[in-house]
Amino acid sequence: MTCKMAVFGTGYLGATHAACMAELGHEVLGVDVDVDKLARLEAGEVPFFEPGLDEVLKRNIDAGRLRFTTSYEEAAEFADIHFIGVGTPQKKGEFAADLSYVEAVVDSLAPLLTRPAVIFGKSTVPVGTAARLGARARQLAPAGDEVEVAWNPEFLREGFAVKDTLHPDRIVLGIDPVRSHRAEDVAREVYAQQLQEDTPFLVTDLATAELVKTAANAFLATKISFINAMAEVCEASSADVTVLADAIGHDARIGRRFLNAGIGFGGGCLPKDIRAFMARAGELGADQALTFLREVDNINMRRRTRMVELAKDAVGGSLLGTRIAVLGAAFKPDSDDVRDSPALNVAGQIQLQGAAVTVYDPQAMKNSMALFPTLSYASSAVEACRGADVVLVLTEWNEFRQIVPQALGNVVRNKHVIDGRNCLDPAAWRTAGWTYRGMGRL
Template identity: 60%
Template sequence: MKISVIGCGYLGVVHAACMARLGHDVVGVDVDERKIAALQSAAAPFYEPGLNELLADIQAGGSDHGAGTGTGSGTGAGSLRFTTDLARITGARAHFVCVGTPQRKGENAADLRYVDAAFASAAAYLAPGDLIIGKSTVPVGTAGRLAEDLHRIVPDARLVWNPEFLREGHAVTDTLQPDRLVYGIPDDEQRETTAAVLDEIYAAPLTGGSARLVTDYTTAELVKTAANSFLATKISFINAMAELCEAAGADVTELADAIGLDDRIGRKFLNAGLGFGGGCLPKDIRAFMARAGELGADQALTFLREVDAINMRRRIRMVELAREVCDGSFLGRTITVLGAAFKPESDDVRDSPALNVAAQIQLQGGNVVVTDPRALANAEHRFPDLQYEADVAIALTGADAVLLLTEWKQYTDLDPEKTATLVRTRRILDGRNVLDPATWRAAGWTYRALGRP
């Protein structure tokens, strides 16, 4: 099938590449000329494991992809090209809208300017019978509004809401082998026909066992925000238990292991530590609360305020803990922060807990050195006053305290004996509860972590 993907940010690039891998002929469109030029050369403008290799593999057979007209590889995949010319979506049967919905400045609500602009611009090129498929995370009610607008412009085009469930660091696999596919389609005489087109697009994952649910617009919109809110709640729950464990002298990791054995609870997302960040969970739960308020159901989600507050308190507590181990003051101390990205296998620093902690320590007089294998350029753009060092050994040299704040494998695998030869003082704070305390203490380190004795 010929498919267009409108918006070539994180979601759009991954979706476009994976749709081509599934055998479709895909054109990706974005207004950013530099981004498109990079994508035409098989270089994603962000780090995601396996994505550049996938782009290169699919585009390898194209003789003219540098001009935005190249076609796919000889590997059995479809074709993939990128362009700034929206008119090139003409002739596609399905059009995926994958633009961002950031948090509005000074508010909790989502900013829908990019979604509205993408739908309005695409409508001019739609043909009768085309599907325009929303994948962006939007407040409930958005799809219904857009469907009404679309009907006025192209009465025979059809809108579907098909939320994404990508995990940064696993996005390619999550797109090619999703655990579920949700189709938001009105319950009318065209519902089965519309769903059949989506089934054709996702034939490979459906054959592979991905679950398929057909719902109305509003339910499909709520699935993503409800899922993110549940995950955020689970993380904040175990971090609330970490606060209690610190007060009582208990060990939150052992507590999580014990309650996680209950299959009604499960161990996933019960990792106490510095909390969540990134471009999804924080802004999605805030937008969810804002939309509930607009609908007159704000009391239903008041608990999310505490979820958000617990998450932010973890950052403050990490700074307090670091100050404690530095004998009450950061003045004259060198603090090495391991990690800048909000999670490993990503270069995303949006709402990064690690950078937030680093910046707070610097404001309190610490000499902070931040290292990260992928995210330093993005970190420096957002926090230009911090000191950055790509080489871990250099970053550790002379440190009075080491804070492991993003659990990259190269940090979790650090040897405490070798690391001790680099630092000034053997103090380590495990912000993700991923190190073995006994091993580090046996090597002469002062080991501290959130929620552990």
């Protein structure tokens, strides 16, 4: 059955959700306050890099199932199903999440809701937010108690966002067990195709659904920091963390995924989500339960400092006057997202210590230049490495894995490579005459 829906916020999450819902056959209106972004989306152009999303967007605009607007009035008139996908960034100077964008959507939308409607929150929010927004929506909406707020957290991974939205590994829906009478049925219509594919569908109360998302991100961050802590011990004891990860990863209870030591996690989700989680636990009087996340955060941040130290060691103790090539700026491969990117953070720290830093990334150049305009940028990996004293590989793009060390050896000043993602073959680089350093490996 075709549903009509509006999606508020057309960033990484919202644009993907809107396009994929249209791909499922629904009629979708994307709503944003950023007119430039909307103009690009309307023209069939994805304003960020996400493999496969361009085609889905174009196909559904052409089919007339997907449109965009700045008008909340138009959205309220068009649909009775609304998704919230706006940002929930970290507040400046605090760990807590800034909920002003999510609140602004409810405050603008609810007064326009004259018919029964369901608002599904997808943004990542602190536990308790959905209940509060529900009360606010009922109070502001002319339709009153006929407006429901449910929470439907999003688990997509940038780089795999289309697949993850069309074929998620689970769908979680939090509803108000006392008041809700439509949200679950509506969600079953919206996600009919996924449910036919036997996607696990977990219907919970609002608080549990909110916590599922933050708990999942806390676990993933902990797994990465665990292996990075092991990398520190491996470095101190001349052991190899990549072999260690393979060996413990064979244990099905542990699993090999997310056990890659390196310069740690970043991006628009994990760092701010674990901090918001700690802040919220504090408000709830459960701060002791999450004090370990502060250590997870500390371990993660130490990896960036460690990379700067390794670069310094490679040039003999001082970065002043050296030339450093940085390969990778996105927080992870197959994305152009540079929010809290470990790669750019390292590049910035090295530049502050007096080195001339040249950065290259296959997709994230524009975003990097906007965030760090004082770094130098090159149009290819080879150009970034020309005359370099050290080459740092800071994002594990396939393009970098495939570099032929012999060829790159001809353009650098000194053949030092530091593999911040343990993604290169040490033997191949050493055979080609390079000194190779990884993170926690020999």
